[in-house]
Amino acid sequence: MIEDQRRPRQRRKEARPGEILDAAFEEFALSGFAATKLDDVAARAGITKGTIYLYYASKEELFVATFKEMARPVMENIASLTERLNGPAMDILRAHFRIVYDHMVLDRRGRELQRMLAAEGGRFPDLTERWHDEVIGPAIGQLRAVLRYGVERGEFRPVDMDVFCHILISPVLMASNWYVVFGDRRPLDLAGFYEAHLDTLGRTLLVSRGT
Amino acid sequence: MIEDQRRPRQRRKEARPGEILDAAFEEFALSGFAATKLDDVAARAGITKGTIYLYYASKEELFVATFKEMARPVMENIASLTERLNGPAMDILRAHFRIVYDHMVLDRRGRELQRMLAAEGGRFPDLTERWHDEVIGPAIGQLRAVLRYGVERGEFRPVDMDVFCHILISPVLMASNWYVVFGDRRPLDLAGFYEAHLDTLGRTLLVSRGT
Amino acid sequence: MIEDQRRPRQRRKEARPGEILDAAFEEFALSGFAATKLDDVAARAGITKGTIYLYYASKEELFVATFKEMARPVMENIASLTERLNGPAMDILRAHFRIVYDHMVLDRRGRELQRMLAAEGGRFPDLTERWHDEVIGPAIGQLRAVLRYGVERGEFRPVDMDVFCHILISPVLMASNWYVVFGDRRPLDLAGFYEAHLDTLGRTLLVSRGT
Amino acid sequence: MIEDQRRPRQRRKEARPGEILDAAFEEFALSGFAATKLDDVAARAGITKGTIYLYYASKEELFVATFKEMARPVMENIASLTERLNGPAMDILRAHFRIVYDHMVLDRRGRELQRMLAAEGGRFPDLTERWHDEVIGPAIGQLRAVLRYGVERGEFRPVDMDVFCHILISPVLMASNWYVVFGDRRPLDLAGFYEAHLDTLGRTLLVSRGT
DNA sequence: CATGAATGAGGTTTCATTCAT
DNA sequence: GATGAATGAAACCTCATTCAT
Structure with a gap:
């Protein structure tokens, strides 16, 4: 946002790829893969079309790189979810979902990533796999670990883990999806939503349960 | 499915628009709006590209018509959800969700419609509005009516209707979305999922609850 | 050359591919494969760029089709060279070379085909093979048959066929190549050349030899 | 070929233009003018694209310089062909053609130069002129001088010099062209070819002739 | 001298749309 | 109504050339 005072050619090259990915993410999120024009990406990045090709060999490769780059922080945060299991399982769950909400609902990137996956997954199965393996899978795995811990502890009743994990996490997808589809026109009370989810x-x- | 006994020529004339919409739906669901070629739509419908323009003025219009046509049965079924409220609220809920699952999860069209909305909603805000007004809104409205009925009846505890409706319906979105994104590669136990959801x-x- | 009075859209489609190949040949012969612009081909054919793609999937395919089409008459004429071997071998040779000169030297297409092969053969090895198999090979094969016939007849002295065939046919390549490279600026006395060759x-x- | 013992940096400076021409020649011979990328030339020369422009103002100029440089040794050798005319004319011819074969057939550069001329001559008429004036013309001139010498000497029969010179030299073009077009896939017995040519x-x- | 990031004109290719039949 | 050949704007991508370092 802050204007770089140096002339274009003088900009430091190290920043280029990142700037391009930022611009590309905005355009892809806005229009989808097919409808995004590299001209627009370039314009948003303050460069010309040709420059993109210095860093990415094709539109597809740019898309994949963009997705991976934007997914990286999400993945890292998911990976670092509660490893320590001690204290009330419900407290752990609460902490767990706090992070998930932060990255998948409150963070615009998290929301857009999910949307992009739904929209373009068919053309980029590798991304779908990666997203599953590094985001959805681990998130559900962590959830399952907490559930098991809670059951062993006598705090949670025994349930079919596989199925319940999906059930229990679905409000997150709902919130993310709602936001992306209906935007600000039909706002969701996110704070209340989060509390109701935990309830x-x-x-x-x-x-x-204490009555 | 039922073979039309009339000669193809004759049958075709009246059925054309519908056949085009069927073909268009498949292609749009497969590739998204921008990446779908009218050539492919025409080929799938067994006609030529020019013929599409006899019925629809542009690709956009075709997309809108397709979406509306495919959404119609869903809308109608949602509209005819349980109007009578008598007997245990839980039984009504159960029936309610049976229908929702049938149309939004088990029916491929319902799943694809949701996906298309997430993918193309930005370019077709009217469709998003319509979908909200005629599908999501009514479905949640019905759910809220049942909840209120259950609360009035003393069967359900009082909750924040607005928020809980979204929470309680989220597993439907999860199931639909999961199917669409991960397809058959990572199957979901839909029957178990439905039961767990109701639980x-x-x-x-x-x-x-009777312990 | 004769203006077709019908409007472009009305032209008979059957003629299109041929018209395109004619135009393409001129442009490819003029500029080579890489430097030829499809815009120019289209302009010469009196159509627009897109139309070319109705008939040929890519520039490469157009080039190959052009070469094959232009080579066809040459190939057919080579194939129908002297099959009957009777009378003086020298007379047969004379007739043989008359045809070869007509198609490889006097005919502009024959000359250009040889040039194109030298120029683009590296990128289109299939064409090179085809040209060898259907033009050069048969022409040399026929020449060899006549030589053998002449030797058996006692008219020709025995020679190493493989090598002499190439030697004896070289003036044809020289004449063709000279014409193509030096054009009209340094004309060659083709009639005298032909007679000297036969001599x-x-x-x-x-x-x-009768002294 | 001889290793330059000086440090690369130092050696480079003076050798640059030559190295660039060497690299350019390989690329131009491989792909032709239009399809050759300066990137590839630079990579082959072990420098960067920009450096080429320190020595040559444009791709065209580089091509011309390359051709001239590669043609220089050929031109020089042609120029120094038999000036002394004494002894049997046939011996002189033999020596003459030995040199011509060495430089136009056996030397890859000679072959490629001829090919490049056929391929790009249209776009570079100056090169064509130069090649004619300094290679083809002198070679034929020398040949004519030997023929005249042989005729004057009573060794050769009188012939139409202009035409016969072309005829007699054509096997050289054939051998060169054959090699370039059919490469190693359809080898030519060059030694036998040379002998048959002289025969x-x-x-x-x-x-x-001694029968 | 040398670099190599950046440019931007221009090429190939695609495809929604038109229109004469 | 239906066709399908033709259009032409626009997209992706390439690469000769420039220029600040």
Whole structure:
């Protein structure tokens, strides 16, 4: 956003790829892969079309690189989810979902990534796989670990883990998807949503609930 | 499915628009709006490209017509959801979700419609509005009516309707989205999923559960 | 050349591919494969660029089709060279070379084909093979048959066929190549050249020459 | 070929233009003028694209310089062909053609130069002129001088010099062209070819041949 | 001298749209 | 109504050339 005072040719080359990916992400998120014009990406990045090809061999490669770059922080954060399991399982769950909400719902990038995947997954199965292996899979794996911990602890009732993990995480997808589709026109009370989600978790899982 | 006994020529004339929409839906669902070629639509419909323009003025118009046509049965079914509220609220909920699952998860069209909306909604805000007004809105409205009925009946505990409706319906979106994104490669136990979903509903809503 | 009075869209489609190949040949012969612009081909054919793609999938394919089409008459004429071997071998040779000169030297297409092969053969090895198999090979094969016939008849002295065939046919390549490279600026006396060539043949091959 | 012992940096400076021409020649010979990329030339020369422009103002100029440089040794050798005319004319011819074969057939550069001329001559008429004036013309001039010498000497029969010179030299073009077009896939017996060529010369020219 | 990032004109290719039949 | 050949704008991509370092 801050104007670089040096002339274009003088800009430091190290920053180029990143600037391009930022611009590309905006355009791809806005228009989808097929409808995005490299001219627009270049214009947004303040360069010309040809320059993109110095760093990425094709539009497809740019898309993949963009997705991977934008997914990286999400992946890293998911990977570093609660490893320590001690204390009440419900507290761990609460912390767990706090992070998931931050990265998949509140962060615009997380939301757009999910949308892009739904939209373009057919043409980029590798990205779908990667997203599953490094985001969805680990997130559900962590959730399952917490559930098992809670059950072993006598805090949670025993449930079919495979299925319940998907059930319990679905409000996250709902919130992300709602935001992306209906935007600001039909706002969602995200804070209330989060609380209601956790309430549901508790009622669904806890063995004994304080009435 | 039922063979039309009339001569192809004759049959065709009236059925054309519908056949085109069927073909268009498949192609749009497969490739998205921008990447779909009218050539492919025409080929799939067994006609030539020019013929499409006899019925639809542009690719955009075809897309809108396709979406509307495919959304119509879903809308109608949603509209005819349980109007009568009598008997246990939980039974009504169960019936309600049966229909929702049938049309939004099990029916490929319902799944694709949701995906298309996520993918192309930005370029077709009218469709997004329509989908909200005639599918999502009514479905949630019905859900809210049942919840209110259950609360009035003393069967459900009082909750924040607005938020909980979204929470409680999210697994439907999850199932639909999962299917569309991960396809058959990572199958979901849909029957178990449905049961777990209803179980969650019960535990979340019911005032007292028979242990 | 004769203006077709019908408007472009009305031209008969059957003629299109041929018209395109004619135009393409001129441009390819003029500029070579890489430097030829499809715009120019289209302009020469009186159509637009897109139309070319209705008939040929790519510039390469157009080039190959052009070469094959232009080579066809040459190939057919070579194939129909003297099959009957009777009478003086020298007379047969004379007739043989008359045809070869007509198609490889006097005919502009024959000359250009040879040039194109030298120029683009590296990028289109299939064409080179085809040209060898259907033009050069047969022409030399026929020449060899006549030589053998002349030797058996006692008219020609025995020579190493493989090598002499190439030697004896070289003036044809020289004439063709000269014309193509130096054009009209340094004309060649083609009639005298042909006679001198046959004279050389006679002196090289005949057992006894009438002094 | 001889290793330059000086440090690369130092050696480079003076040798640059030559190295560039060497690299350019390989690329131009491989792909032709239009399809050759300066990137590839630079890579082959071990420098960067920009450096080429320190020495040559444009791709065209580089091509011309390359051709001239590569043609220089050929021109020089042609120029120094037999000036002394004494002894049997046939011996002189033999020596003459030995040199011509060495430089136009056996030397890859000679072959490629001829090919390049056929391929790009249209775009570079100056080169064509130069090649004619300094290679083809002198070579034929020398040949004519030997023929005249042989005729005057009573060794050769009188012939139409202009035409016969072309005829008699054509096997050289054939050999060169064959090699360039069919490469190693359809090898030519060059030694036998040379002998057969000289045999043809003798039979065509000599007044009386020892039967 | 040398670099190599950047440019931008221009080429190939695609495809929604038109229109004469 | 239906066809399908033709169009032409626009997209992706290439690469000769420039220029600040």
